[in-house]
Amino acid sequence: MSSLASLLSARIEAVAGIDPELRSATRPQFGHYQSNVALRLANSEGKPPREIAAQLVAKFEISDLTEPPEIAGPGFINFRLRTDVLTQAVTDELADPHVGVSQTSNPQVVVIDYSSPNVAKQMHVGHLRATVIGDCLRRVLSMLGHKVIAQSHIGDWGTQFGMLVEQILDEGIDASTLTLPEAEALYARASAHFGTDQDFAVRARRRVVALQAGDEETRNIWRELINVSLAGFNEAYARLGVLLTNDDLAGESMYNDDLPEVVAELERSGITVVDDGALCVFVEGFAAPMIVRKSDGGFGYSATDLAAIRHRVRNLHANRIIYVVDARQSDHFDLVFAVARKAAFLPDDVITEHVAFGTVLGTDGKPFKTREGTAVTLNTLLDAAEEQAAPPVALAAIKYADLSNGLNKDYVFDVGRMVQTTGNTGPYLQYAHARVTQVLRKATARGYGEQLKVLVLEEPAEQMLALLLTRFGDVVEDVGSTLQPHRLCNYLYELSGALAIFYEQCPVLQSSGAVRDSRLALCLATKRVLASGLTMLGIEPLERM
RNA sequence: GCACCCGUGGCUCAACGGAUAGAGCAUCUGACUACGGAUCAGAAGGUUGGGAGUUCGAAUCUCCCCGGGUGCGCCA
Numbered sequence: 001m002s003s004l005a006s007l008l009s010a011r012i013e014a015v016a017g018i019d020p021e022l023r024s025a026t027r028p029q030f031g032h033y034q035s036n037v038a039l040r041l042a043n044s045e046g047k048p049p050r051e052i053a054a055q056l057v058a059k060f061e062i063s064d065l066t067e068p069p070e071i072a073g074p075g076f077i078n079f080r081l082r083t084d085v086l087t088q089a090v091t092d093e094l095a096d097p098h099v100g101v102s103q104t105s106n107p108q109v110v111v112i113d114y115s116s117p118n119v120a121k122q123m124h125v126g127h128l129r130a131t132v133i134g135d136c137l138r139r140v141l142s143m144l145g146h147k148v149i150a151q152s153h154i155g156d157w158g159t160q161f162g163m164l165v166e167q168i169l170d171e172g173i174d175a176s177t178l179t180l181p182e183a184e185a186l187y188a189r190a191s192a193h194f195g196t197d198q199d200f201a202v203r204a205r206r207r208v209v210a211l212q213a214g215d216e217e218t219r220n221i222w223r224e225l226i227n228v229s230l231a232g233f234n235e236a237y238a239r240l241g242v243l244l245t246n247d248d249l250a251g252e253s254m255y256n257d258d259l260p261e262v263v264a265e266l267e268r269s270g271i272t273v274v275d276d277g278a279l280c281v282f283v284e285g286f287a288a289p290m291i292v293r294k295s296d297g298g299f300g301y302s303a304t305d306l307a308a309i310r311h312r313v314r315n316l317h318a319n320r321i322i323y324v325v326d327a328r329q330s331d332h333f334d335l336v337f338a339v340a341r342k343a344a345f346l347p348d349d350v351i352t353e354h355v356a357f358g359t360v361l362g363t364d365g366k367p368f369k370t371r372e373g374t375a376v377t378l379n380t381l382l383d384a385a386e387e388q389a390a391p392p393v394a395l396a397a398i399k400y401a402d403l404s405n406g407l408n409k410d411y412v413f414d415v416g417r418m419v420q421t422t423g424n425t426g427p428y429l430q431y432a433h434a435r436v437t438q439v440l441r442k443a444t445a446r447g448y449g450e451q452l453k454v455l456v457l458e459e460p461a462e463q464m465l466a467l468l469l470t471r472f473g474d475v476v477e478d479v480g481s482t483l484q485p486h487r488l489c490n491y492l493y494e495l496s497g498a499l500a501i502f503y504e505q506c507p508v509l510q511s512s513g514a515v516r517d518s519r520l521a522l523c524l525a526t527k528r529v530l531a532s533g534l535t536m537l538g539i540e541p542l543e544r545m
Numbered sequence: 546g547c548a549c550c551c552g553u554g555g556c557u558c559a560a561c562g563g564a565u566a567g568a569g570c571a572u573c574u575g576a577c578u579a580c581g582g583a584u585c586a587g588a589a590g591g592u593u594g595g596g597a598g599u600u601c602g603a604a605u606c607u608c609c610c611c612g613g614g615u616g617c618g619c620c621a
Binding site: 021023026030033036040042043051058072073074075076118120155158159160185251252269275276277278279280286287288289290293294295296298301306327328329330331332334356358359365367389392404405406408409410411412414417420421423424425427428431434435438439442443482484486487491493494496500502504505507508509510512545 | 547548549550551556557558559560561562563564565567568569570579580582583584585586600601602609613614615616618619620621
């Protein structure tokens with residue numbers, strides 16, 4: 001099922017010859033949709049815009065969709081959908097299992113790299129964003145009919161494991177009994193130990209070699225560290241209500257065996273240079289080279305990232321690879337993508353995108369830290385929100401605050417604001433859903449027909465609600481292509497506002513006949529869209545609050 | 546030094562080159578025997594950091610400044 005807007009757009013384009021850039025009307029008096037197509041054509045044809053508009057309008061074959069279009073202002077063409085078209089569209093949406101979200105005609109394999117915590121460290125505020133945003137994109141793209149493969153690129157490999165393992169042996173700890181916070185404390189001790197004890201540092205470095213060589217004792221302890229970490233991550237994921245499971249794990253260690261071959265392929269492609277003893281790839285436009293192999297012979301994390309791309313293209317057959325990672329890594333990923341292209345790990349028809357998100361700030365406007373200056377853990381954050389609201393509401397508050405702002409900007413973590421039930425917040429949307437659910441619940445008690453249809457749309461509030469409902473599919477599609485969840489948030493907020501006005505002006509239970517049935521249908525359609533939209537944000541649509 | 550991101554009412558944020566820059570919070574004024582008032586109606590509040598340019602049209606694009614943040618070859 002294709003949306004009314006896309007249908008109308010196609011009809012206009014058939015006459016105008018160019019994309020009409022149909023937009024939602026910016027004001028009620030401009031109808032439902034507006035197009036600037038005549039203004040743009042006037043530019044190339046050298047005729048007055050309104051004249052062009054008049055010629056176009058005469059040729060449009062859209063009378064089955066809209067009222068006669070109006071030409072306004074400098075040459076805008078305004079469209080108002082016919083009421084019977086709107087009623088039918090909402091009725092169709094009610095019967096649609098996908099709630100008006102069209103299944104893509106071009107299903108892709110989309111790899112989303114997100115969450116990616118580090119072994120032996122608790123997740124903190126940064127991981128909150130990576131996890132919540134990635135999870136939302138995963139849900140949205142799945143809903144659109146793409147095959148989504150989540151990849152959590154956990155930090156389970158590298159030099160830090162040398163000192164971790166050595167510290168465990170020094171202290172005589174059974175690694176399998178550790179909790180994640182205990183493992184993190186161990187990390188801190190190991191790190192300090194490494195800095196102050198030369199002998200320990202030497203042993204730690206030797207231990208890294210043993211790990212890479214596959215020494216059994218070392219590997220066993222390493223595995224225990226991963227296991228206790230995964231237990232901690234999964235606990236956090238369960239609390240967050242995200243989709244991630246162990247099936248989504250694709251840690252750095254997974255690519256370890258590929259690295260020599262990756263580097264060999266790079267060298268064969270002739271793009272590598274040895275500089276200061278390190279194997280580098282220089283790319284035009286980048287100040288610094290990518291260091292693929294360090295002068296000591298070890299592989300850098302860039303090599304792992306290249307191996308990951310190679311794997312995702314060759315084995316997972318990705319058409320699109322999305323990285324949900326902190327904005328501070330933008331330069332790094334630009335370079336990785338560029339090198340991957342040069343090395344032909346990344347064919348031209350495979351898209352890579354870095355969804356770069358900003359930093360979470362405290363109410364003082366500075367990066368969110370504890371008094372001691374350490375990163376705030378995810379659990380601390382959730383605890384703080386749950387002090388002010390019931391868990392599902394607190395979670396909605398946090399996720400929505402994260403998703404409703406533009407991703408590339410920093411945002412202030414202000415619990416007091418985000419748990420408010422008024423304004424553009426998660427709890428407000430949950431409230432709207434609970435309220436409309438309550439009406440339907442009461443109506444059910446009194447009985448209403450199975451086959452709800454929208455037949456009457458006389459009140460402006462009803463029409464506005466119906467119009468917004470028909471846009472849901474377009475909004476989801478837009479988020480799927482732009483990867484900007486805040487647009488879905490804004491839409492749902494607007495819908496909730498329209499529902500509140502409708503609710504105020506159009507009594508449902510006290511009305512009768514076709515009006516009552518229509519209003520119930522509008523309520524049900526709104527409930528379904530809110531539920532679907534909230535679910536895509538990873539927020540639970542509550543039946544009661 | 547170079548690069549990238551950000552700068553929009555008191556505060557937090559929208560606006561895919563388009564019409565009179567929109568919301569919410571806070572403030573003020575109204576509407577309550579209320580399908581959940583956790584609401585609705587209304588008011589006030591802006592030379593979109595500054596300047597120049599591009600065009601029919603700029604918060605948006607280009608250039609130069611100012612302010613804030615981040616990143617810049619062997620940590621990941």
